[in-house]
Each structure stands twice: as C-alpha cells, then as structure tokens.
Amino acid sequence: MRNIKLTIEYDGTNYHGWQSQTNAVTVQDVVKRAIESLTGEDCDLVGSSRTDVGVHALGQVANFHTNSGIPGEKFAYALNNLLPEDIVIRESEDVSPDFHARFSSKGKKYRYLIYNSRKPSALLRNRAALVHLPLDIEAMQKALPYFLGRHDFSAFRASGSDTKTSERTITGISISENSNALPGPCSKDSKLIELEVSGDGFLYNMVRIIAGTLIYVGNGKIKYDDIPAIIESRDRRRAGQTAPAHGLYLVEVYF
Amino acid sequence: MRNIKLTIEYDGTNYHGWQSQTNAVTVQDVVKRAIESLTGEDCDLVGSSRTDVGVHALGQVANFHTNSGIPGEKFAYALNNLLPEDIVIRESEDVSPDFHARFSSKGKKYRYLIYNSRKPSALLRNRAALVHLPLDIEAMQKALPYFLGRHDFSAFRASGSDTKTSERTITGISISENSNALPGPCSKDSKLIELEVSGDGFLYNMVRIIAGTLIYVGNGKIKYDDIPAIIESRDRRRAGQTAPAHGLYLVEVYF
Numbered sequence: 001m002r003n004i005k006l007t008i009e010y011d012g013t014n015y016h017g018w019q020s021q022t023n024a025v026t027v028q029d030v031v032k033r034a035i036e037s038l039t040g041e042d043c044d045l046v047g048s049s050r051t052d053v054g055v056h057a058l059g060q061v062a063n064f065h066t067n068s069g070i071p072g073e074k075f076a077y078a079l080n081n082l083l084p085e086d087i088v089i090r091e092s093e094d095v096s097p098d099f100h101a102r103f104s105s106k107g108k109k110y111r112y113l114i115y116n117s118r119k120p121s122a123l124l125r126n127r128a129a130l131v132h133l134p135l136d137i138e139a140m141q142k143a144l145p146y147f148l149g150r151h152d153f154s155a156f157r158a159s160g161s162d163t164k165t166s167e168r169t170i171t172g173i174s175i176s177e178n179s180n181a182l183p184g185p186c187s188k189d190s191k192l193i194e195l196e197v198s199g200d201g202f203l204y205n206m207v208r209i210i211a212g213t214l215i216y217v218g219n220g221k222i223k224y225d226d227i228p229a230i231i232e233s234r235d236r237r238r239a240g241q242t243a244p245a246h247g248l249y250l251v252e253v254y255f
Numbered sequence: 256m257r258n259i260k261l262t263i264e265y266d267g268t269n270y271h272g273w274q275s276q277t278n279a280v281t282v283q284d285v286v287k288r289a290i291e292s293l294t295g296e297d298c299d300l301v302g303s304s305r306t307d308v309g310v311h312a313l314g315q316v317a318n319f320h321t322n323s324g325i326p327g328e329k330f331a332y333a334l335n336n337l338l339p340e341d342i343v344i345r346e347s348e349d350v351s352p353d354f355h356a357r358f359s360s361k362g363k364k365y366r367y368l369i370y371n372s373r374k375p376s377a378l379l380r381n382r383a384a385l386v387h388l389p390l391d392i393e394a395m396q397k398a399l400p401y402f403l404g405r406h407d408f409s410a411f412r413a414s415g416s417d418t419k420t421s422e423r424t425i426t427g428i429s430i431s432e433n434s435n436a437l438p439g440p441c442s443k444d445s446k447l448i449e450l451e452v453s454g455d456g457f458l459y460n461m462v463r464i465i466a467g468t469l470i471y472v473g474n475g476k477i478k479y480d481d482i483p484a485i486i487e488s489r490d491r492r493r494a495g496q497t498a499p500a501h502g503l504y505l506v507e508v509y510f
Contacts, residue, residue, distance in 0.1 A: 009378065011377045058378070080375065087377055119331065122265050123266050
C-alpha cells in the first residue's frame with residue numbers, strides 16, 4: 001500500500017481547528033472527505049499538529065495510505081479541485097511506508113503575527129492579533145534568548161493538558177518588524193510584528209502563551225529579565241495571557 | 256455645519272463595491288448607516304473612488320456634513336464600534352466646509368498584488384490575483400516608463416465608460432517582488448509581485464487593465480517595447496485582459 005504525504009496551507013478562520021470532531025467542521029474532515037471522494041477508499045488521515053480553532057497553516061503535514069494509482073505529485077492538483085478555496089494542498093508526494101506525520105516529526109516552526117496599532121485593520125482582522133498599546137520591540141527581543149534550549153515549559157502550558165513530560169527544546173526564536181507586510185496598512189503608528197519560534201515540540205497553547213508573555217514584555221507588564229524566573233516557577237499564572245488563535249501560523253514541520 | 260473627513264480601510268470581499276446600489280450591500284451603504292445611527296441625522300456620504308466589487312481599500316476617503324457635537328477625531332472610534340470588522344475607519348477629522356472627497360481629490364495611489372505561483376494560496380485567495388505562468392519581473396519593469404506622463408489611455412479603459420476625456424497623467428509606477436509578504440506562503444517558486452501606480456485620476460478599470468497588460472509582458476504575450484504602440488492605438492483590444500478585482504487596493508487619495 002502506498003503512503004502519501006501532503007503539505008497543506010489553510011486559512012483557519014472558518015474551521016473548528018484541524019482535528020475531527022462531531023458537530024463541527026474541521027480541516028481534517030474536509031481534506032479526508034476530498035481524499036475519499038478522489039480515491040473511493042476510506043481514508044485515515046494523520047496530521048502533524050492539532051491546530052486550534054482559528055489557527056492558520058502554511059505547511060501543515062498529513063499522510064494517508066492508499067491503493068490508488070494516482071501519481072504522488074498529482075494528488076495536490078486533484079484534491080485542490082475538490083477542496084474549498086481556504087484549504088490548499090501545496091505539495092503531495094509518495095513517502096516510505098513507515099512515514100507518520102505525527103510520530104516521524106522532529107520539530108516544528110510557528111509564526112505569530114501581532115498588529116500593533118491604535119486602530120484595528122479590516123484586511124488583517126483574522127490574520128494578526130491586534131495590540132493597541134505601543135510595544136517595545138527591543139525589550140521583547142532581549143527576552144528571547146531566555147527561551148532558547150531545553151526547559152520545563154509548564155508555565156507556558158494551558159492547564160488541563162496531559163502530556164507525559166513538559167520539557168521541550170526551543171531551537172530558534174526571533175522577533176522582527178515587517179515594515180512591508182502586505183496586505184494591510186502599516187505606517188509609523190501601525191506595525192506588523194512577527195514572532196517565529198522553532199522547537200522539537202510544543203505543549204498545548206505554548207506558542208500563544210509565549211506570544212502573550214512577550215506582548216507583556218513589550219508593554220512593560222513583565223520585565224525581559226523576569227523570563228528565567230517565570231520559566232523556573234513552572235507556574236502558568238506567572239506567564240502572560242494566551243494570545244488569540246488567529247495570529248498563529250504553523251509554518252513548517254521538520255522530519 | 257461641520258464637514259468630517261474619513262479615511263477608510265476595507266476588505267472588499269463581502270461587498271458589492273463602494274457605491275450604493277439597490278439590492279446589494281455596498282461599503283458606502285454600511286458606513287452611511289453607521290453615521291446615521293451615530294448622529295441621528297440623514298447622511299450624504301461622498302467617496303473619493305467608486306471601487307468595484309471585491310476591490311479593497313487601505314485609504315478610501317469620504318466626507319459628510321453634520322451638526323453633531325462629537326469631536327472630529329472621535330468619529331473613528333465611535334463608528335468602528337458600529338461597523339462590521341471588515342470596514343475600519345482609520346482616521347476622522349474636521350475639514351473645511353468646501354472639502355469634497357471626490358472633487359477636491361488631486362490624485363490617487365493604487366496597489367495591485369499578483370501571487371505568482373503554480374499553486375493557489377488559501378490565505379491570499381481574496382487578496383492577490385493568482386498567475387500560474389512564471390512572470391519575468393525585469394521585463395515588466397522595463398515596460399513601466401512608457402506609462403509615465405500624460406497620455407490618452409483609451410486602450411486601458413473598460414468599454415462603456417463615458418468620461419469627458421480619456422487623458423490621464425501617471426506620476427509614478429513601480430513593480431517589486433515582496434519576498435517577505437505576510438500572511439501567505441512565498442518561496443523560490445511562489446512570489447508576491449507588487450505593482451503600485453499613482454496618477455491624477457484613473458479611467459474605469461484602468462489600473463486592472465494596466466496590471467493585466469503587465470502580466471502579459473511578464474509571460475511574453477506582449478513585448479515590453481510594444482507598450483507605446485498600444486497606448487497610441489487607443490484600442491482596448493490591443494492591451495491585456497482586465498486583471499481580477501481582488502488583487503486591487505486603493506492605497507491613498509491625494510488632496
């Protein structure tokens with residue numbers, strides 16, 4: 001039986017996240033139905049990341065097994081004809097039988113977009129989190145090195161999650177101002193701030209809590225050099241708020 | 256009576272353009288109703304540009320007269336509370352009684368976004384025109400100087416329009432590749448190309464026909480040095496296709 005890997009872009013606005021649920025439309029359900037309609041087979045579609053309601057993806061990865069004769073790279077074209085416009089298969093390919101989108105994953109990269117402006121943006125309304133108070137980007141950048149490396153990130157995990165360990169390794173983290181962000185109005189008083197975080201894995205809501213904590217660093221509620229103590233506390237209440245889902249993008253999954 | 260100037264951003268996806276119509280929701284109608292609900296007065300709202308169905312604006316300008324006591328700069332906040340999220344008043348201010356959003360306008364700047372990729376983009380689907388064939392950006396750039404200055408742009412005007420003169424002056428035109436466009440997937444094979452055009456005024460569909468003609472230059476259907484002959488012909492059939500509305504943005508109105 002063949003094993004097909006899909007790289008998927010989606011606008012998460014109209015979906016109840018990736019993972020199949022009863023009584024809600026999810027990205028996994030919609031892609032799975034398109035595959036079943038194309039191949040005529042039942043499809044067990046495995047995704048790398050269970051993105052939440054409203055979270056976007058530039059490079060979600062999924063795989064499924066099939067006896068179909070369709071060439072690997074043609075699945076993208078065939079499925080895009082069946083999918084709604086807000087879900088696009090960017091790439092499709094045959095992979096080895098043991099490839100598993102979740103268990104084979106060695107890491108992920110996420111992006112978080114903050115629109116820092118006194119006014120909301122119509123064009124970025126579902127694409128970036130609006131923050132009214134001016135953010136000190138330099139202070140936010142000074143906080144970043146403390147996140148790097150292997151830590152117990154319990155302070156940055158949504159309560160109620162039940163993973164075996166709360167240790168994760170962050171391999172890269174950066175913040176930059178994108179003065180040429182399109183589409184959307186950026187000016188002296190309206191900036192798009194881009195946070196990127198890579199790591200071997202992430203706890204539930206971890207990137208959004210890191211984003212929310214960095215927003216607090218930017219507006220002065222948390223000092224940048226308080227980050228080590230917050231990490232060490234393992235106390236969710238010490239970190240910042242969970243930043244909104246619609247600013248988050250799953251950019252890439254590493255294998 | 257006071258005269259209030261509004262600078263308006265909107266996502267044109269869900270509207271039947273700017274201009275009021277019967278049996279269709281337009282941006283003008285929605286803003287006008289919000290003003291009437293705020294002031295309790297009938298409102299005659301004048302816009303600078305009659306943007307088409309699906310066209311976006313970062314800086315549409317409109318004005319209206321009122322006896323309301325609300326401070327000029329507070330209209331933006333008050334109206335944003337009444338408007339849907341896809342229409343945002345970016346600025347509001349008192350202006351002189353003779354200011355007229357259409358007749359006082361001295362020029363406009365438009366942007367046209369082209370997503371040049373073999374695959375569509377979910378996140379840019381209503382924000383940039385998809386062009387599959389690879390575009391030669393250098394050839395497109397070589398075509399630009401021919402558009403500058405005062406010309407009879409009849410070849411770049413949608414048929415059926417009835418303006419007195421078809422002469423217009425283009426004061427600035429540029430094309431650049433935005434490698435850091437957000438949100439949306441850009442890579443070696445997927446580029447966002449940004450056309451910007453400024454001028455003293457534009458004929459109906461003129462920017463979209465210029466964009467469509469430059470796309471033909473980019474894919475080799477038209478040679479860049481054919482542009483002078485196309486302009487001189489005043490023949491709409493010699494120029495390229497009208498590029499789709501959803502790639503077009505009214506960026507700024509000059510007074």
